[in-house]
Amino acid sequence: MANSKEIGGFFELELNNGFEYHGAAIALNTGRNAFEYILEANNYTHIYLPYFTCDAMIEPLKKLKISYEFYSINNNLLPDFNFKKVQNNQAFIYNNYFGLLGNNIGAIRSKCKNIIVDNSQAFFDRTLLDIDTFYSPRKFFGVSDGAYLYSKRKISQFLKTDISYNNMKHLLGRVDMGAQKFYKDYQRNEEKLKDQPIKRMSSLTQNILKNIAYENVKKKRRRNYKFLGKYFNDINLLQFNLDNDTVPLVYPLLLKDGGSLKKALIQNNIYIPTYWPNVLEWTHENSFEKFLVENLVCLPIDQRYDEADMKIIIDLINNE
Numbered sequence: 001m002a003n004s005k006e007i008g009g010f011f012e013l014e015l016n017n018g019f020e021y022h023g024a025a026i027a028l029n030t031g032r033n034a035f036e037y038i039l040e041a042n043n044y045t046h047i048y049l050p051y052f053t054c055d056a057m058i059e060p061l062k063k064l065k066i067s068y069e070f071y072s073i074n075n076n077l078l079p080d081f082n083f084k085k086v087q088n089n090q091a092f093i094y095n096n097y098f099g100l101l102g103n104n105i106g107a108i109r110s111k112c113k114n115i116i117v118d119n120s121q122a123f124f125d126r127t128l129l130d131i132d133t134f135y136s137p138r139k140f141f142g143v144s145d146g147a148y149l150y151s152k153r154k155i156s157q158f159l160k161t162d163i164s165y166n167n168m169k170h171l172l173g174r175v176d177m178g179a180q181k182f183y184k185d186y187q188r189n190e191e192k193l194k195d196q197p198i199k200r201m202s203s204l205t206q207n208i209l210k211n212i213a214y215e216n217v218k219k220k221r222r223r224n225y226k227f228l229g230k231y232f233n234d235i236n237l238l239q240f241n242l243d244n245d246t247v248p249l250v251y252p253l254l255l256k257d258g259g260s261l262k263k264a265l266i267q268n269n270i271y272i273p274t275y276w277p278n279v280l281e282w283t284h285e286n287s288f289e290k291f292l293v294e295n296l297v298c299l300p301i302d303q304r305y306d307e308a309d310m311k312i313i314i315d316l317i318n319n320e
């Protein structure tokens with residue numbers, strides 16, 4: 001009699017066995033590897049992608065030796081692009097910035113059939129089922145890696161399953177001792193995600209993603225976003241509509257002199273990310289993209305925070 005299932009003994013990290021938000025998707029190791037999966041499955045030979053994106057997107061293009069071209073975006077963060085350029089064996093990447101630009105995907109699909117939606121910043125955006133779309137959950141939740149992918153075509157190669165337990169130090173450490181002591185570990189984990197093969201999502205990441213109160217997360221993010229909006233929509237150079245099912249990553253506040261505000265907030269322990277430093281190397285001096293990198297103040301609105309926290313941010317900005 002043989003049995004391979006381990007029963008009894010010491011306990012593992014205790015997690016509830018709930019549901020993944022994207023349970024129907026293919027669960028992989030990183031967003032860039034989900035993009036690589038799409039490239040391989042479709043044999044694309046040329047890709048159009050925005051200047052304003054993360055440099056991780058270039059990794060699979062280089063690996064597969066696929067040529068690429070950048071396009072610009074306009075003041076509404078929408079593509080300034082002639083879709084007729086996209087040929088059969090080529091694809092266009094649409095970036096759903098901050099989760100706030102999902103509404104335009106349908107309109108773009110009607111102009112261009114080979115679109116890939118990068119929902120790395122839009123975890124909750126519902127997919128148009130016939131469009132290849134990927135997500136990077138660690139931008140929204142405390143996981144070290146992982147990706148979800150909706151892809152019309154599948155690849156046949158065997159995929160190993162990722163292992164994440166050694167990548168959790170920054171997540172665990174922040175709970176015990178705060179962010180500052182573990183920022184280097186966070187960066188180390190980001191480094192480790194580079195140049196990985198396509199793998200299946202680790203059991204640890206997947207199990208953590210089964211533990212999230214997604215409806216609660218949605219409500220909190222929307223509430224915090226709206227609360228900041230009441231104070232900042234009038235001065236914000238970017239204007240977005242928050243539809244009923246839109247769940248933002250951050251509140252993106254664009255100001256002429258946003259760069260100095262960003263510095264002041266960071267000095268006051270309000271951590272503002274820069275999306276994306278690599279863009280400065282790709283674009284010219286007077287580009288809108290460069291202005292965005294330098295002056296966009298992405299205010300945190302995530303599920304860890306409530307209106308009292310938003311008030312702290314508002315007061316700091318008003319006192320600047």
Ligand SMILES: Cc1ncc(COP(=O)(O)O)c(C=O)c1O
Binds near residue numbers: 030032053054136
């Ligand atoms: C817009 C965007 N696309 C793709 C990626 C790649 O995702 P991952 O880091 O999970 O590979 C990122 C971030 O890294 C991103 O910000």
